[in-house]
Amino acid sequence: MKKTVTILGSTGSVGLNTLRVIEEQAASFCVAGLAAASQGEVLRAQIEAFSPEFVFIKDETLARRLQSEFGGRLKVFCEEEGLRHFASAAEADILVAASSGTSALLPVLDALARGRRVALANKEILVMAGALVMESVRKNPGALLIPVDSEHNAIFQCLQGQPVERLAKVILTSSGGPLRAVPAERFRGISKETVINHPKWKMGKKISVDSATLMNKGLEIIEASWLFQVPIDAIEVLIHPEAVIHSMVEFVDGTVLAQLGVADMRLPIQYALSFPDRLPSPSSMKLDFSGTGPLTFEPPDEKKFPCLGLAYEAAKQSGSAPCVLNAADEVAVHAFLENRIDFTEIPGVIEKVLSSHRVVENPGLEDIQSIHLWALEEAERCCQAC
Numbered sequence: 001m002k003k004t005v006t007i008l009g010s011t012g013s014v015g016l017n018t019l020r021v022i023e024e025q026a027a028s029f030c031v032a033g034l035a036a037a038s039q040g041e042v043l044r045a046q047i048e049a050f051s052p053e054f055v056f057i058k059d060e061t062l063a064r065r066l067q068s069e070f071g072g073r074l075k076v077f078c079e080e081e082g083l084r085h086f087a088s089a090a091e092a093d094i095l096v097a098a099s100s101g102t103s104a105l106l107p108v109l110d111a112l113a114r115g116r117r118v119a120l121a122n123k124e125i126l127v128m129a130g131a132l133v134m135e136s137v138r139k140n141p142g143a144l145l146i147p148v149d150s151e152h153n154a155i156f157q158c159l160q161g162q163p164v165e166r167l168a169k170v171i172l173t174s175s176g177g178p179l180r181a182v183p184a185e186r187f188r189g190i191s192k193e194t195v196i197n198h199p200k201w202k203m204g205k206k207i208s209v210d211s212a213t214l215m216n217k218g219l220e221i222i223e224a225s226w227l228f229q230v231p232i233d234a235i236e237v238l239i240h241p242e243a244v245i246h247s248m249v250e251f252v253d254g255t256v257l258a259q260l261g262v263a264d265m266r267l268p269i270q271y272a273l274s275f276p277d278r279l280p281s282p283s284s285m286k287l288d289f290s291g292t293g294p295l296t297f298e299p300p301d302e303k304k305f306p307c308l309g310l311a312y313e314a315a316k317q318s319g320s321a322p323c324v325l326n327a328a329d330e331v332a333v334h335a336f337l338e339n340r341i342d343f344t345e346i347p348g349v350i351e352k353v354l355s356s357h358r359v360v361e362n363p364g365l366e367d368i369q370s371i372h373l374w375a376l377e378e379a380e381r382c383c384q385a386c
Helices: 013-024 042-048 060-074 083-090 107-114 123-139 150-158 205-213 216-227 267-272 307-318 322-338 345-356 365-386
Strands: 003-008 031-038 054-057 075-077 096-097 117-120 142-149 169-175 233-238 246-253 256-260
Touching: 003 013, 003 083, 013 031, 013 042, 013 096, 013 267, 031 042, 031 216, 042 060, 054 060, 054 083, 054 096, 060 075, 075 083, 083 107, 096 107, 096 267, 107 117, 107 123, 117 267, 123 142, 123 216, 123 322, 123 365, 142 150, 142 216, 142 267, 150 169, 150 216, 150 246, 150 256, 169 216, 169 307, 205 216, 205 322, 205 345, 216 233, 216 307, 216 322, 307 322, 307 345, 322 345, 322 365, 345 365
Parallel strands: 003 031, 003 096, 031 054, 054 075, 096 117, 117 142, 169 233
Antiparallel strands: 169 246, 246 256
């Protein structure tokens, strides 16, 4: 029987790749719901190609237009009804959380509460509310959280059949982003076109900027800590420009297991959808060892990329600090993309917001939502003062 899939963020990079996987594995999966913030024409084409029963688009005018065009065969939700109601109505076997930002938090918690599988590509959810999400996974029978990020998906695969208590270290690999070889003195005034031009992955603008600052890796440290229940001090970052090894785990006896593959998001997405099975893949998703060349590694330069250090510090403070880190980064990155602050001012904004926050040790859902809004507003004030 086909598994039904709902995708939050269907018009983004991960959403598009998820639909490619579903198309390639049509005997195993079908689409129940599609959600997008905008890009109405792209969403319209997806509706025609995959025939979902439920659709969400934030803009009310676009929602009315789609409802009128597709009539009774489709139920269209917009911001007025909310993403949470859309995801609940779709009631799919698998929820793919591929949207950026924090809007997917409540739909993810709802899906886990109903004992569903969540394929998680959204870092912000675990960064801001890791304790709540993992508690929901533990207490709801059938609930399953599988990471889609290539690094965390790699760790998830390496740990299959291995006792977690024998895990000594998690090693997150990073390509180093588009600025790895650019001297720090050239960062001031650097164009956003240069910053978002990732050498290995085709991603959205926000995550591309996070990759350039290494904040993306910092958020992954926090995410890995929650997913695999490992202390922050046991998570190491290594720069690996070739992006062939997607991450590694070291066990107490010194054995290291690594997951290797091509830089194609379809691989971790397909595994997250099909787990515990493995489905045949197109030849383009197969690694050709004869063409990989040497594999190199180097430690990250935290002086050159201070966002990584800020993330480590927030992770060690724990509590509400990661939530503040995530919100401040979100605002600072968007301000850079809108040409309101310089690239070099991003870490300064984040640091100022973190230093203004008194950490709450065990925040509940309402605390997290309130602190998130405060951090967004505080970061905006800092950007305006730059």
